[in-house]
Amino acid sequence: MRKKTSNANKERILQYIQNNPGCYLRQIRNELDLSMGSVQYHSYQLQKGGKITSMRQGLYKLHFQSGTFEDHEKILLQVLNQETPREIILFIIEQGDPTQTDVVKRLGISAPSVNWHVKRLIELNLVDEVREGKYKRYRLRDDSIDSRYIEQLLKTHHLNLWNKWSNRLVEVFLSLSNDDK
Amino acid sequence: MEFLTTETPFLELIESILYVIGTIFAAILIALSISAYRNTRLRKLLYAIVAFLLFGIFLFYEFLEHSMSLENTFTEIVIPFMGLSILVLFFMAIVNKK
Numbered sequence: 001m002r003k004k005t006s007n008a009n010k011e012r013i014l015q016y017i018q019n020n021p022g023c024y025l026r027q028i029r030n031e032l033d034l035s036m037g038s039v040q041y042h043s044y045q046l047q048k049g050g051k052i053t054s055m056r057q058g059l060y061k062l063h064f065q066s067g068t069f070e071d072h073e074k075i076l077l078q079v080l081n082q083e084t085p086r087e088i089i090l091f092i093i094e095q096g097d098p099t100q101t102d103v104v105k106r107l108g109i110s111a112p113s114v115n116w117h118v119k120r121l122i123e124l125n126l127v128d129e130v131r132e133g134k135y136k137r138y139r140l141r142d143d144s145i146d147s148r149y150i151e152q153l154l155k156t157h158h159l160n161l162w163n164k165w166s167n168r169l170v171e172v173f174l175s176l177s178n179d180d181k
Numbered sequence: 182m183e184f185l186t187t188e189t190p191f192l193e194l195i196e197s198i199l200y201v202i203g204t205i206f207a208a209i210l211i212a213l214s215i216s217a218y219r220n221t222r223l224r225k226l227l228y229a230i231v232a233f234l235l236f237g238i239f240l241f242y243e244f245l246e247h248s249m250s251l252e253n254t255f256t257e258i259v260i261p262f263m264g265l266s267i268l269v270l271f272f273m274a275i276v277n278k279k
Contacts, residue, residue: 082220120221166217169210173225177275 009034010042017043017052017063021149022077024060075124076150083167084109084117089140089150092127097139113174193247200244207237225274232270239263 012032017023020031029039043063046052054063055077062077079085084107091098091106098106103114118138121127130137140150210233218226239260246256 162213162216163220166213166220169213169217169229170221170223170226173223173229173274177225177277 006042009038010045013039013042014046014051014065017046018065021064022062024062028063076126079121079124079126080150081163082170083164084113084171085121088114088117088121088138089126092138092140093150097130097137100136100138103138109171110175113171116174196247197244200240200247203240204237204244207233207240211237225277228270228274228277232267232274235263235267235270239267 009032013028013034016028016032020027025036025039025043028034028043029036032039043052043054047054050066052063053066054061056062079089087107088103091103095102100111100114100118103118104111107114118127118129122129125141128139128141130139211230214226214229214233217223218230242256242259242263246260
């Protein structure tokens with residue numbers, strides 16, 4: 001009986017991680033109403049069994065289902081941890097294929113700054129830049145990760161104050177130097 | 182007005198508190214710029230890290246000078262040199278292309 005409950009909890013945790021990539025232990029404990037000991041034990045077992053992987057991000061240990069998206073998830077989380085790239089991706093999801101001017105207007109930062117961030121997103125294979133006459137349009141790269149997946153990650157992964165501040169520091173330097181390269 | 186021109190224990194205390202607060206802020210800015218650099222690998226942030234670090238040392242040195250009365254010619258050179266270095270580093274951060 002006890003083993004059955006334990007297996008059920010393990011299964012629930014696995015399912016929660018599948019549905020909420022990038023979730024952390026306290027979040028699992030709160031959502032599934034389990035004890036921290038139980039969550040720690042089962043997540044350790046799931047990792048040992050190769051069903052999930054984890055990565056440390058600041059103070060949190062984030063959990064993912066093992067599989068083909070692992071590398072992308074790491075890149076994505078690195079990006080989603082920064083305010084401006086995160087907002088650019090959200091805006092692209094919302095608009096479909098906004099122009100550079102649209103992004104500049106929405107985010108309220110300089111065009112060179114947007115350029116710099118978008119260039120990084122392109123290098124990370126997350127965003128494509130398409131030229132249409134004199135306009136540059138941005139869209140999510142279809143063959144990497146679909147927008148629903150990114151939305152799911154965004155829902156579970158929230159920006160902390162420290163990352164917001166460090167991102168603003170980057171913006172200060174980018175706007176001071178007005179660097180287009 | 183004599184209160185403002187003569188050193189009093191109260192003013193000395195305020196001065197020490199200001200140095201400590203300044204050093205704490207410098208430490209926060211160093212940590213923030215290191216975190217920003219790790220996230221973005223933006224080279225100009227390296228100049229900012231060194232500048233904030235120098236600023237922290239500058240404040241700490243001023244604090245030591247104030248509390249331990251370090252009066253020597255070395256100090257007279259070090260303080261303006263640090264101030265100049267901080268400004269040059271910020272300038273480099275702004276003009277540097279990468």
